[in-house]
Amino acid sequence: MTAIPRALRIALGILVIAGLILAPMNFNRYGLFILSQWAVMTIAAIGLNLTLGYAGQVSLAQGAFVGIGAYSAAILTTQGMPLVAALGVAIVLCFAVGWILGYPALRVQHHYLAFVTLAFSTLAFLVFRNEDWLTKGIYGISNIPRPHIFGIATNKPLPFYYVCLGSLGIVTSAMWWLIRSPWGRAFLALRENPVRALSLGIDTRRYTLMAFAIGSALGGVAGVLYAPLTQYIDPVPFNQSLSLDLLMMVIVGGAGFFFGPFLGAMIAVLLPEWLRFTEGYYLMLYAVAVILLLIYSPTGILGILDRILAERRTKTASALRAVTKSRLETAP
Amino acid sequence: MSNLLDLLVAGLATGAIYAIVAVGFTLLWQTSQTINFAQGEFIMLPAFFMLAAMHAGAPFWLAILIGILLSLLLLGLAFKLLLVDPMLRHGVLPLAIATMALAIGIKEAVKQFYSAEASPFPSIVPAGDISVFGRMVSLQSVGVLALAIVAVTGLTAFLNRTSIGHQMQAAAQNPTVARIIGVPVERMILLTFLINALLVALASLLITPIYLAKFSSGEVLGQAAFVAAIVGGFNQVRGAIAGGLLIGVVDNLAGAYVSTQYRAAVPMILLIVIILFRPQGLLGRSEERTV
Numbered sequence: 001m002t003a004i005p006r007a008l009r010i011a012l013g014i015l016v017i018a019g020l021i022l023a024p025m026n027f028n029r030y031g032l033f034i035l036s037q038w039a040v041m042t043i044a045a046i047g048l049n050l051t052l053g054y055a056g057q058v059s060l061a062q063g064a065f066v067g068i069g070a071y072s073a074a075i076l077t078t079q080g081m082p083l084v085a086a087l088g089v090a091i092v093l094c095f096a097v098g099w100i101l102g103y104p105a106l107r108v109q110h111h112y113l114a115f116v117t118l119a120f121s122t123l124a125f126l127v128f129r130n131e132d133w134l135t136k137g138i139y140g141i142s143n144i145p146r147p148h149i150f151g152i153a154t155n156k157p158l159p160f161y162y163v164c165l166g167s168l169g170i171v172t173s174a175m176w177w178l179i180r181s182p183w184g185r186a187f188l189a190l191r192e193n194p195v196r197a198l199s200l201g202i203d204t205r206r207y208t209l210m211a212f213a214i215g216s217a218l219g220g221v222a223g224v225l226y227a228p229l230t231q232y233i234d235p236v237p238f239n240q241s242l243s244l245d246l247l248m249m250v251i252v253g254g255a256g257f258f259f260g261p262f263l264g265a266m267i268a269v270l271l272p273e274w275l276r277f278t279e280g281y282y283l284m285l286y287a288v289a290v291i292l293l294l295i296y297s298p299t300g301i302l303g304i305l306d307r308i309l310a311e312r313r314t315k316t317a318s319a320l321r322a323v324t325k326s327r328l329e330t331a332p
Numbered sequence: 333m334s335n336l337l338d339l340l341v342a343g344l345a346t347g348a349i350y351a352i353v354a355v356g357f358t359l360l361w362q363t364s365q366t367i368n369f370a371q372g373e374f375i376m377l378p379a380f381f382m383l384a385a386m387h388a389g390a391p392f393w394l395a396i397l398i399g400i401l402l403s404l405l406l407l408g409l410a411f412k413l414l415l416v417d418p419m420l421r422h423g424v425l426p427l428a429i430a431t432m433a434l435a436i437g438i439k440e441a442v443k444q445f446y447s448a449e450a451s452p453f454p455s456i457v458p459a460g461d462i463s464v465f466g467r468m469v470s471l472q473s474v475g476v477l478a479l480a481i482v483a484v485t486g487l488t489a490f491l492n493r494t495s496i497g498h499q500m501q502a503a504a505q506n507p508t509v510a511r512i513i514g515v516p517v518e519r520m521i522l523l524t525f526l527i528n529a530l531l532v533a534l535a536s537l538l539i540t541p542i543y544l545a546k547f548s549s550g551e552v553l554g555q556a557a558f559v560a561a562i563v564g565g566f567n568q569v570r571g572a573i574a575g576g577l578l579i580g581v582v583d584n585l586a587g588a589y590v591s592t593q594y595r596a597a598v599p600m601i602l603l604i605v606i607i608l609f610r611p612q613g614l615l616g617r618s619e620e621r622t623v
Binding site: 104107108110111112114115118119120122123126129130240241244247248251252280281283284286287288290291294295298299 | 596597
């Protein structure tokens, strides 16, 4: 990514942000809903990208954390508590549960870890469905209010979209900082070679748990926004297929790339919508598109970009070498 | 007491089906590091091949043959050549994700081209009760159990007694050495994919009369097979068999004695406990961690 000049990158960033703020102003209700959903899913995927892409721990439980966040928000806000309080509760709860879920990761890796976390999402789903006294079971919780931010009501789709976008902005900045901090480097070391990281004095135990806990907490943040976005929740959206979808988003976008989750969530949320004109075929086409993409580039969309840039770099480098060589040869 | 016997027999019957699928799952993992997240959909699909064939007017036995043939072609050969081969060199995770996408694709295709409703499916074992040690148990359970035992015994005999079986095991355990001593490793891997396709077709034939043919039924079945494979031991055929039977029985007993609401939780808790305290599974070898 370093091949793109800094000024161009900043300009591109400003353009995208301006587009995200300005373009939806004349979107209809449904368009705004989809775009808000993209922002929410991106937050969850950013969390999973930290766990999977940076720290290298496979987790199939992110959907469960979105569920925990969504139920925290739904239960607390329908009781009259502000959404910010629910956010705090969800973050603490998901952080703690994520930390505990990280313990298996200290013992087992890869597919075993995938299945422990998958089992956890099944358990969480059963709790959402069966604990009627808390979650209203299969009937779900309706009339979830949208928050007032600085005294402004966000009941309309557009203001609430800005709430989601603003949250995405905050999460993105926090993650940008985290990845560049010593912690971020420790996470990378954990992914690349845990044994070497340990021998260099990194407390791999603590960082593994930390990667799980922070990633899960971001899943909770996404859930807290999801509940007021849909204003009605039941257990079904938080079954294990959400966890699989989120994992797919991270891989398709490009695991371990900072902007991978943004693209992955775009593909997972928007592509099915764009393909809707094909009616019953749209999810089939989506599945085929994902498979073809992964065959072509197993490191996801940003993997393709990375490859192209790397090729260009090697070309520039070899061109430079050729020039130097010819200069050396022509030199007296 | 007769209730317990019924539950045990029914549990062993579904467990035996899980075992068949779990064996296929572990075979794919052993020979080609494929974690097939579409395995559940692989069980769901052959029943629809058979139903479609019957709709076209084929008698049941011919429909079964057509179903098995299509499974071998699509779930064995095409799956291996079109999806696994191009992805294998990129490592475990992208391939696993691709099979998740495949699972979505298969589900949607069945929903779109066949039906979103559950369809009844004829049983190859006649209904009724049979007397075992003076107690009446469902003939269907006993029949399914018997067929599954025949299939699993046949497969283990094939793997352990025949030359091709030995070559397959060699290819799974150490492909490099197997290649050196002249085992056609590529062909053996293809063979495991075909065997998996055959196993899921058989499982489909046995379980669909119990659970009905529905596009979404693969989710539960696939998960049961994963759990069975891990509980028994991811890298051992006999582990997968033991795991399948155990999960079938535990699931059935949990439904009766623990709670119907949390029935699905019991195998999951078993899975977590097994992974934490015996990650290699009940009968598995431990895999070394590489630096």
